[in-house]
Structure formats: C-alpha cells, structure tokens
Amino acid sequence: MSKHEKIVETIPVGPLGIIALESSSDLGKKVNEYLVEWRNERESEHKATIAFTGYQRDSYLLNACCPRFGTGEAKGMIKESVRGSDLYLLVDVTNYSLSYTVCGHTNHMSPDDHYQDLKRIIAAVGGKARRITVIMPYLYEGRQHRRTSRESLDCALALQELTHMGVDSIITFDAHDPRVQNAIPLRSLETVAPTYQFIKALLNHVPDIKLDADHMMIISPDEGGMSRAVYYANVMGLDMGMFYKRRDYTKIVNGRNPIVAHEFLGTDVEGKDILIIDDMISSGESILDVATELKRRKANRIFVASTFGLFTNGFEKFDEAYENGLLYRVLTTNLIYQTPELLTKPYYINVDMSKYIALIIDTMNHDNSISGLLNPIARIHNILDKYGQGTHNMQ
Known part of the structure; x- marks a missing residue:
C-alpha cells in the first residue's frame, strides 16, 4: 500500500488550515505547495463525501497578520473563517530580519516578539478551531531548559502557556533538551531530528x-x-x-x-x-x-x-x-x-525541510501516527543502499 493510499484510509480531523506567521512565510509557501500537489493528485472513493469537504484547494494558507500601532503594540488578526479547522501554525522565533517601528525608531524582532505574535494569532482564533498544532522548529527559550541557580525556567513556562491557550500539540526540531516535555506531561511535544x-x-x-x-x-x-x-x-x-x-x-x-x-x-x-x-x-x-x-x-x-x-x-x-x-x-x-x-x-x-513538514502535517491531519516519520531508520538504510553505501550495521 502506497503512502498516499494509507493516509486517505482515515477521515481528516477537520479542514486543513496553515497559518505561517511572517517569520516563516517562505517555509510556509513551500509546505503549502507540496500539500496542494499531493492532495490534487490523490484519489479516493471518499473525496466526494461531506467528511472531505474542502480537501482539495488551491491553497491551505490562511490570511493572518499582526499589525502594529505607532507605540510598537500589536494585535493578531485572522481574515477568514477558521471554524472547525485543523490549524497548523508555523513560527520562526529566530528571524531577526523582520523589523517594526516604535515611536519612529526601527526595532528588529526578537524571539520574545515572535512568541508574542504567535500568542496573538492563537488568541485571534478564539477557540473556534477544531485543533491547533504549533510547529516551532527552533524551540523558544529552548536553551533555558533547566534551573542551575535561582533563575527562570522560560521554556517550561512558554510550553505551559501555549497549552493553556488551547494548543493541542507542539512540534519542534532537535530540541536542546527533549526533557522539557516534562513541563506539559498531558500534552504532546514532539522533537524531530533531521x-x-x-x-x-x-x-x-x-x-x-x-x-x-x-x-x-x-x-x-x-x-x-x-x-x-x-x-x-x-x-x-x-x-x-x-x-x-x-x-x-x-x-x-x-x-x-x-x-x-x-x-x-x-x-x-x-x-x-x-x-x-x-x-x-x-x-x-x-x-x-x-x-x-x-x-x-x-x-x-x-x-x-x-x-x-x-x-x-x-x-x-x-x-x-x-x-x-x-x-x-x-x-x-x-x-x-x-x-x-x-x-x-x-x-x-x-x-530543505519543507517536504518533511508537509508530510507531517498531511499525516496528522488524517489522524495517522507520525512515529514512522520521527524514527527514519528504514529510510536512511534505503538511501544508503541506493547510493551504494549499504555497509551500515542493521542494528
């Protein structure tokens, strides 16, 4: 059974929606292109049913933004309906190339600014989405993961805050210390290695x-x-x-x-x-x-x-x-x-990780297990064999 046939065995959790914050706009566009291509090519006898409404679209990217006032204050805005959607929010908290104006002065966006914008978009959803998944490749404050003296535990606080706001699961890449998932033991935090x-x-x-x-x-x-x-x-x-x-x-x-x-x-x-x-x-x-x-x-x-x-x-x-x-x-x-x-x-x-992220989103939207994507031993051995480098140990 092919990958695509296996995915469409299950009904989508809800209509797929991707909100790529400005910090991840380029990555979001690439991820969206893969999803549009795959779903337009995918054939299933169930596609005409009500459960697959809106399954094939020209774009899964939703129109959202965080405009700012002259003081530097901001608000989150979503300009189309998200009711019942399975939402995936992409954010890059390290993107310092973006800037905004504070009383006439130019400020480069810090990780704190990006994290605050993420919360604004979640707040703008207003609980109307079926499910919210945050894809945050570089985990916000991930290096402040443990307490060695009298100091703050910023990463743990951020994870708890997001889950309290209604985020169902968080996907990050190569977390500095995966044990930060202990901060939200009843919610999902997946750390993916490329x-x-x-x-x-x-x-x-x-x-x-x-x-x-x-x-x-x-x-x-x-x-x-x-x-x-x-x-x-x-x-x-x-x-x-x-x-x-x-x-x-x-x-x-x-x-x-x-x-x-x-x-x-x-x-x-x-x-x-x-x-x-x-x-x-x-x-x-x-x-x-x-x-x-x-x-x-x-x-x-x-x-x-x-x-x-x-x-x-x-x-x-x-x-x-x-x-x-x-x-x-x-x-x-x-x-x-x-x-x-x-x-x-x-x-x-x-x-380029866009295809991998698209595959994770596609799989999760159908409520399928992503454990095979998180542990790619078989795929690694296959590509080593393909390039004639198959002298690896099968352990």
Whole structure:
C-alpha cells in the first residue's frame, strides 16, 4: 500500500488550515505547495463525501497578520473563517530580519516578539478551531531548559502557556533538551531530528563521500550532543568520538562559563572524513575549536551538520576556516531564517525541510501516527543502499 493510499484510509480531523506567521512565510509557501500537489493528485472513493469537504484547494494558507500601532503594540488578526479547522501554525522565533517601528525608531524582532505574535494569532482564533498544532522548529527559550541557580525556567513556562491557550500539540526540531516535555506531561511535544535529510544532502552534494567505518567518523562537539551522535553512528555503522568542554566555572562571560579547552575522547581520526553533529551553530566558536583539534590529529575533510545555523557573529570566521582548509562543508536547514549571503557561500549546503513538514502535517491531519516519520531508520538504510553505501550495521 502506497503512502498516499494509507493516509486517505482515515477521515481528516477537520479542514486543513496553515497559518505561517511572517517569520516563516517562505517555509510556509513551500509546505503549502507540496500539500496542494499531493492532495490534487490523490484519489479516493471518499473525496466526494461531506467528511472531505474542502480537501482539495488551491491553497491551505490562511490570511493572518499582526499589525502594529505607532507605540510598537500589536494585535493578531485572522481574515477568514477558521471554524472547525485543523490549524497548523508555523513560527520562526529566530528571524531577526523582520523589523517594526516604535515611536519612529526601527526595532528588529526578537524571539520574545515572535512568541508574542504567535500568542496573538492563537488568541485571534478564539477557540473556534477544531485543533491547533504549533510547529516551532527552533524551540523558544529552548536553551533555558533547566534551573542551575535561582533563575527562570522560560521554556517550561512558554510550553505551559501555549497549552493553556488551547494548543493541542507542539512540534519542534532537535530540541536542546527533549526533557522539557516534562513541563506539559498531558500534552504532546514532539522533537524531530533531521537525520535522514542531512544524510541525503551529503550523498547528493558530495559524490565522492564514503559513509563507512574505514573512511568516516561521527563527532559530537560536546557531551550534551552525545545521544545525537550515537544515533547517527549506529544507523550508519560508523565509529564516533566526542569532545567535552573544560570550563572555568569561576567566571561568567556573555551569560556562560568560558571554555578553557576541548578534550577529545575517541579512536584515531587520522585520514578519515569527519562529520560533526550539533543542534545549532550560534557563534560557531566551539565548532571551529573542535575542527582545529581534529585537524591537529590529522583528520581529512571536516563536515559540519547543524539543524539551526544562527551564525550570531557573522560568517567571517567560517569563510577563513574554509579558505584555510579547516572546514570542507557546512550543512544547516531552512527551518529558520537564512541570510541571502549564507546561501551564496561555496561551502554551504542548504537542507530543505519543507517536504518533511508537509508530510507531517498531511499525516496528522488524517489522524495517522507520525512515529514512522520521527524514527527514519528504514529510510536512511534505503538511501544508503541506493547510493551504494549499504555497509551500515542493521542494528
């Protein structure tokens, strides 16, 4: 049975509606295009029934906005009916390219601004939707996930606030710490890893790559990303290593304890291609320090795969690292804002996640399980075999 036949075995929860906030407008358009194409091609004997009313449309994007007053205050507006709809809200809380005016001064939108706009749109729905799912690729305040001193637990508070407002489920990608789901134990928080998409992008863009234990190794840049690296290593049958950050806990610089050194644990990397796996590139200093240490140990080409490319300090150091042969390729997704400059970099590989999100939305709208999408081992093994890289361990 094909994927499309399996999906239409069940009745949709409600008419599908997607609200892509301005921060995710480009991603929303791509997701919508996939859904329109699939549903126009899909055949089912039930399509003419009342349960499938509005199933095939020219667009599933709903007209919504958050206009602002001269003071910077705002309101959420939805300009068409959402009654009975199965709504999916897309928001990118890291999109700093957007701005608004406060008493004549230009303000760039912060994560707080985007989160507030998300709440405004949920409030504008007014409880009329059948179900609300928030797709927030970069989890708002996800790095403030635990309390180490007398401090706020912002991520937990945000998750509880959204569920209290009527959000049924939240989908995020590569959460910094998935245990934040403990904040809303009676609601659904799914954290999705783009493992398959990264492997596919590597195979598509680097024809001479060899994904076997003799030629490649997976590296975690810190102890926090160990589980992520172990997963990659196991499904691909590769060795792995890790660095741990030795910090100076007597000081705080830019809100964190400065790193004194990166210590390596693992087997010999000499002559091997290296894939460094991380959830985000913020300033990029840790990644570049790890790459330097790996080159000192005579590693071959170094690839970096990170779900979120924030590049908070710009690209200068990455350009320099590429020119000096320190980095070979950098892969990040289009789940968050990408500057036009980034897309022109010769070392950059853009990993498009729009089809994956469309598949998740399509599956959930039919109330089908997405567990197979969250754990893509079979698809990873299939694409490795397709590219003749099928020496992975089937464990």
